[in-house]
Amino acid sequence: KAGVTQTPRYLIKTRGQQVTLSCSPISGHRSVSWYQQTPGQGLQFLFEYFSETQRNKGNFPGRFSGRQFSNSRSEMNVSTLELGDSALYLCASSTSRTGTSYGYTFGSGTRLTVV
Amino acid sequence: QKEVEQNSGPLSVPEGAIASLNCTYSDRVSQSFFWYRQYSGKSPELIMSIYSNGDKEDGRFTAQLNKASQYVSLLIRDSQPSDSATYLCAVNWVGNTGKLIFGQGTTLQVKP
Numbered sequence: 001k002a003g004v005t006q007t008p009r010y011l012i013k014t015r016g017q018q019v020t021l022s023c024s025p026i027s028g029h030r031s032v033s034w035y036q037q038t039p040g041q042g043l044q045f046l047f048e049y050f051s052e053t054q055r056n057k058g059n060f061p062g063r064f065s066g067r068q069f070s071n072s073r074s075e076m077n078v079s080t081l082e083l084g085d086s087a088l089y090l091c092a093s094s095t096s097r098t099g100t101s102y103g104y105t106f107g108s109g110t111r112l113t114v115v
Numbered sequence: 116q117k118e119v120e121q122n123s124g125p126l127s128v129p130e131g132a133i134a135s136l137n138c139t140y141s142d143r144v145s146q147s148f149f150w151y152r153q154y155s156g157k158s159p160e161l162i163m164s165i166y167s168n169g170d171k172e173d174g175r176f177t178a179q180l181n182k183a184s185q186y187v188s189l190l191i192r193d194s195q196p197s198d199s200a201t202y203l204c205a206v207n208w209v210g211n212t213g214k215l216i217f218g219q220g221t222t223l224q225v226k227p
Contacts, residue, residue, distance in 0.1 A: 033213050042220065043159070043203065048213030055212045090158055094213070103149055104215065106158040 002027065004093050004107035012113045018079040021110045025072050025093030032074040033104060034066060037088040046089075049074055081114045088112075118143075119206050121218035129226055134191040136221050138204030141185070147207040148180055148187045149215065154200045163189060194225045 005024040013019050025032050034046040045058040049068035066076040072093075078085055088111050092104035118141045128134045136150075147166050151159035163178040165171045165187065171178045177190040187206075191198055201222050205215040 031213055033215070035215075043205075043215075043217040045214045045216070050213065056214045058214070088158075103147070103161050103164045105161060106151075109158045 004091055004105055006089075006091050006107035006110050008110060009108065010111045010113075012115060013081050015081055015083060015114055017081050018077060019081060019112060020075055020077045021089055021091075021112075023074045023076075023091030023093075023107060025074070025091075026105060029093035029095055029105075030072050031094045031104075032068055032072065033092045033094075034074070034076050035090045035092065036060075037090055037109075038086075043090070046076065078112075083114050086112060086114045117141075117218075118216050119204055119218040121202075121204050121221045123219055124222040125224050126221055127224045127226060128194050130194060130196060132194050132225075134194045134198065134223055134225070136189040136191075136202050136204075136223065137186060138188065138218055139186045140204075140206050140216075144209040145182065145206055146209045148178070149205040149207075150176075150178060150187075150189045151203040151205060151217075152198075152200045153203060153220065159203055191223075194223075196225045196227050199223055199225050 007022045031050045033048040035043050037043045047066050048056040052068045063079045068074045088109045090106050090109045092106045094104045120139050150163040152162050153159045165178040165180045175192045179188045201220040203220045204218040
């Protein structure tokens, strides 16, 4: 069974640009969450999608957005990149049909560097 | 006060010993608790989940939950050098669908 697939693995962008990251969940998983991981702040929740609907959102500025498609694949977008957006962005998927978190499986992440 | 707290360590134990990792959380209606292991440069890997008070065992791992005292712990028996990693505690609150709150993680070093 394939795991959670994130593309690309590495990205280098210039300040002010925008970036789109992609996540394909485990087959059958309809809940997809996104996290930002930095050495200083640790793992922080960005948002969660289920059946194309955003069910929860973390405390990040509006420059961070996401969406989910009918096949459960998800994308997140960061506009007007800042140096502080440099981080490992992790996607995680779960069955989570009733809203109870059964545990999330993480992808390998996208390492974003903003220069 | 952070919502989920862990001692950053490093926690150093000799090979074959029991490693005990602890996590405390703030007073909310909690629902689910998870332990993730993260090797340097890798993504977190789910190793244990626990939902009710008591102990849950899986191989060399035992998760313990005490909701009255607001702590969850992870015991690793017969620790191996390959267990050296950062262990992350995560909590899901009722009403916070899909959102895990992570502690900062405890670095475990198992010395041969």
